Amino acid sequence: MESSDEAAVEKCRVHLRPGTLCDAARATLHLLPCEVLVNGPAPVERFFTPAIRQGTDGLEVSFRGRRLRGEEVVVPPGLEGYVMVMEEKGEGVGKDFSEGSSNLREEQELAAPPEALERDFDRFMGATASFSRFTLWGLETIPGPDAKVRGALTWPGLAAAIHAQVPED
Amino acid sequence: MDCGNGARARQHVFLLPEYLKDASKKMKSGLMFVKLVNPCSGEGTIYLFNMCLQQLFEIKIFKEKHxxxxxxxxxxxxxxxxxxxxxxxxxxxxxxxxxxDKEGKFQPLEQVVVDDMFPNCILLLKLPDLEKLLRHVTEEKEIDKKKYYKYSKEKTIKWLEIKVHQTVSALKTNNVNVSARVQATAFFSGDQVSSDKEEDYIRYAHGLISDYIPKELSDDLSKYLKLPEPSASLPNPPSKKVKLSDEPVEAKEDYTKFNRKDWKTEKKNSKMTAAQKALAKVDKSGMRSIDSFFATKNKKIGKI
Incomplete structure (x- = not known):
């Protein structure tokens, strides 16, 4: 890790724009059992989605010549899925002013926080999409109840107990 | 922003508590990721604050290879x-x-929570009910209506013990997947090991809690809980564990791995059971640092 970056980084806050959590449109997500080394646009709807078939015990698709078997995974109750993207520096500043700038300025003047939460060296990210389910794919076999990601989905329940405040004695 | 087309920026897939969405309707800012010191590893780790709800969140990353x-x-x-x-x-x-506590005196909290490396730690002081919380781990003095605190190891260990028991009950009851796997454990081990099972729960809960405290405190807690010393060299686990080392332990491993921030520390590894060790070798990548969030350049993205 680059130490020069690090030094600047520790102070930095990455603000998640609250409004984006409400506005995010539903997205379709597939968790694939293979590495795809690029990030970027992919014609999923043209080549992948139409090839999905409903088999006797789950979904099937052929991808890169391999047979994938899939099933729906529902996000556990109490949780909401989001896809988030970091904004480029400077991006979104204009947007903030376009959506009710007078309101914002007024609030700032009224509250006038001695130490503002947002500083000019901070960064921003926003939710670009939301989801409440995704399709989990296994290579040749259905991932099933033992899929590792299913174990992971039980984490929030356990974390709640670990972090529940201890009653006073 | 459009995630459908040309989203070349890294997309982070998150699960958040649903109520954050409702809370966010009322706020313009104050939902932020910051880097704070990880109380277990001492390294910088990303946490999420909601200043509106006055709540702190930890971020865990699940990753499976390929x-x-x-x-x-x-x-x-x-x-x-x-x-x-x-x-x-x-x-x-x-x-x-x-x-x-190295200074050995009572201090006001704002003198205690100071960090040159992670100055965002001052956000912790804005969280509610700190006075109440601090009673669990400190002795306090009040002078001129100002509170002064001093770390108390005795109180802390007792507080951690309650944490362990809370976690044990959650392992037993709250979690469907765990209880299913626990039944599998019972199936393999027969009823003669029922007392042993309780110890397994405690050891496991101790492992989970240990992810939030330094090693020294974790060892003290282990002694306090009367957990047996794990033998350092464990190519062959104790006999009664052998039959458990297949599936149930793997189920267990899901959590432990998921929750372990830092597989690198060998000391920690020496505290694991043989089965956990074996599994640790299989996939150490269950947890990944979320540092890439904060990277000013996108250098690292290509490697993943």
Whole structure:
């Protein structure tokens, strides 16, 4: 890790724009059992989605010549899925002013926080999409109840107990 | 912003508590990721604050090797799944209280929670009910209506013991998947090991809690809980564990791995059972740092 970056980084806050959590449109997500080394646009709807078939015990698709078997995974109750993207520096500043700038300025003047939460060296990210389910794919076999990601989905329940405040004695 | 087309920026897949969405309707800012010291490893780790709800969240990242996401009409390498779950801020305060205790005197909290490396730690002071929380781990004095605190190891160990028991009950009852796997354990081990099972729960809960405290405190807690010393060299586990080392332990491993921030520390590994060790070798990548969030350049993305 680059130490020069690090030094600047520790102070930095990455603000998640609250409004984006409400506005995010539903997205379709597939968790694939293979590495795809690029990030970027992919014609999923043209080549992948139409090839999905409903088999006797789950979904099937052929991808890169391999047979994938899939099933729906529902996000556990109490949780909401989001896809988030970091904004480029400077991006979104204009947007903030376009959506009710007078309101914002007024609030700032009224509250006038001695130490503002947002500083000019901070960064921003926003939710670009939301989801409440995704399709989990296994290579040749259905991932099933033992899929590792299913174990992971039980984490929030356990974390709640670990972090529940201890009653006073 | 459009995730459907041309989203070349890294897309982070998150699971957040649903109520954050409702809370966000009323706020313009104050939902932010910051780097704070990890109370277990001492390294910088990303946490999430909601200043409106006055709540702290920890971020865990699930990663399985050889996975990727299709997100609408785009592909995202890595297949990471981020979890944000509420966190007890006392674990983080404890780090500073223990550090300040080297001076051996009572101090006001704002003198204790100071950090040149992670100045965002002052956000912790804005969380509610700190006075109440601090009673669990400190002795306090009040002079001229101002509170002064001093770390108390005795109180802390008792507090951690309650944490362990809370976690044990959650392992037993709250969690469907765990209980199913626990039944599998019972099936393999027969009823003669029922007392042993309780110990397994405690050891496991101790392992989970140990992810939030320094090693020294974890060892003290282990002694306090009368957990047997794990033998350092464990190519062959104790006989009664052998039959458990297949599936049930793997189920267990899911959590432990998921929750372990830092597989690198050998000391920690020596505390694991043989089965856990074996599994640790299989896939150490269950947890990944979320540092890439904060990287000013996108250098690292290509590697993932």
């Amino acid at each position: 996975h990727s996401w299709f997100i609408n009409q785009s592909v995202q390498s890595g297949g990471l799944l981020h979890f944000a779950t509420p966190m007890d801020p006392l674990f983080l305060l404890l780090h500073y209280l223990r550090k300040a």
